[in-house]
Amino acid sequence: MPTLNEEQGIAECVRRIKNALVDLEMTGEIIVSDSSTDRTPEIANALGARVVVPDKPGYGYAYMYAFERARGDYIAIGDADCTYDFEELPKLYDLVANGDADMAMGSRLEGEILPGSMPKLHEHIGNPLLTKFLNxxxxxxxxxAHSGMRVFxxxxxxTMDLQSTGMEFASEMIMEAGAKDLEIEEIPITYHPREGEATLESFSDGWRHVKFMLVNAxxxxxxxxxxxxxxxxxxxxxxxxxxxxxGPASLGLNSMIAGSLMTLVGYQVASLGAFATVASDPIQKANDPFTTWLxxxxxxxxxxxxxxAVFAAxxxxxxxxxxxWFTAGFASIPVAEANIAAFTAIILGIQMIFGSFFLSSIAE
Structure with a gap:
């Protein structure tokens, strides 16, 4: 559990985890990755949890710091604010231990969200939209996709190459699992009102998730x-x-200009997909026909x-x-559709030439 001033909920969370271990008839360890300024670490330590203190800030970094120190063959994660009932962990563990999943997640949206547990904006717009993006x-x-209660x-x-140190860590785990063809299964769970002050910033944290998903696809x-x-x-x-x-309409010179602009911008944007795939090593590499060919x-x-060749034409x-124009004594020559097509080919050819050099340079 990553903790940041969770003294109101940490004791109940530790108690529920112990009950889950009793139900599973197995031994385990409770690791609290703590960055608190209140009594959270003292309470956790008194109840038998291992308290580790990350040397850098960040939600994702707190998890990765704890993962490096975890000694079990299976890992369960969740928040320390009592929103997740850790006594439901056995049903998630069974899916992974029996080989039915590489990662098991508790689904709040398919389960029960108790009154006051989640803002309506998150329940009906934020979480469903971010989940749709990931899917x-x-x-x-x-x-x-952003349920924090998981067992893997x-x-x-x-197998997952987790790198994120911030809130987008939750998204990265699902992205990596999907890209690496790991089996993910879900179990409906009950989501409870939190204990203590919330630290989530809806819009800024939501945008970080969206941005992270986009740049990695x-x-x-x-x-x-x-x-x-x-x-x-x-x-x-x-x-x-x-x-x-x-029908009753015919496309003319203005449409030709608009089509030219869309063609040029379209090629430029599509080529950025190839550049990003080669240069940035994204989680989900572009595998469309154009990028693959390029x-x-x-x-x-x-x-x-x-x-x-395109430029020459x-x-x-x-x-x-x-x-x-020269033989006409430099008189004005009407702009024709063929002229626009020619200049489109010139610009497109230049883009192809220099784009090929750029792609070659970043691929080396």
């Missing part, structure tokens, strides 16, 4: 939106260039050659337009 991005398949094996802990953050935007842009350009009617099939020489037409 979509990391295939976690859970109903309550020491082997599962070693460059496919969903960059590649997929970029490909969709680029494909839409090329479609709009194609319709505008060919003059195809869409990172695994395209060498510096091949990418630069493709970019040069656009530059050839642009040179023709400049020649017409």
């Amino acid at each position: 979509v991005f990391y295939r976690a398949g859970v109903s309550d 094996s020491k082997d599962a802990l070693e 460059p496919g969903q953050l960059f590649s997929i939106p970029g490909m969709l935007l680029g494909a839409l842009g090329m479609l709009v350009m194609g319709l505008a260039y060919t003059g195809v009617q869409l 990172t695994q099939r395209v060498s510096l020489e091949r990418g630069a050659t493709i970019g040069l 656009g530059a050839a037409y642009a040179a023709l337009v400049v020649g017409q």
Whole structure:
């Protein structure tokens, strides 16, 4: 249990954990990773818990500091504010010990949330939304991704490469488990009102979770939106260039300009997915066709050659337009859809050339 001034709840939590160990008919240790300025460590120590003091701040760091000192084959975690009833631990432990799961979690949203236990904003918007993010991005398949009551094996802990020192640690554990194909199972639990003052900051901590999820999933953050935007842009350009009617409407010069911008921005955003995948070693690497092709099939020489070919095609037409302008005595030449397509190809080719050099440099 990580503790920060939990003197009102720590004694009851330790009592419930002892009852759970009696029910399981097994020995265990209770580790309190403490950063308190009140009587929490004295109370925990008097009740037989091992109190360790992390040498750095942070919710996630407190957990990792305790994990390094844990001696059991199985680890249970939870908050020390009495919101989780640790007497429910045996049913989570059984799932892991019997081999039905690498990690077992208590689901508050599938269980019972007692009145006054969780703000309505968290219950109906915050936790469901963050859980949806994790399920979509990391295939976690859970109903309550931010439940703090969990049991997992020491082997599962070693498989997960946990690094976060802050509140996003709870998300990282699920993200790592999903990315490493660990089996996660849930059991409904009862969530109780907390004892003592709350230390969670709803919006700032929620944003930290969202930001952490996004930057560790460059496919969903960059590649997929970029490909969709680029494909839409090329479609709009194609319709505008060919003059195809869409019912009573026809796309013209303004649509061609909009399509050009969407194509260029789409390619740039999608390429960021490849750069992030190669450079940042995210938890969930982008595996969409564009990023896979760009990172695994395209060498510096091949990418630069493709970019040069696209640039040359656009530059050839642009040179023709400049020649017409010169022979017309520098008279004004109307902007046509073909002109926009040519200059789009020029810019896209330049992006491809320099992007290939950049991808090669960060991959080395």
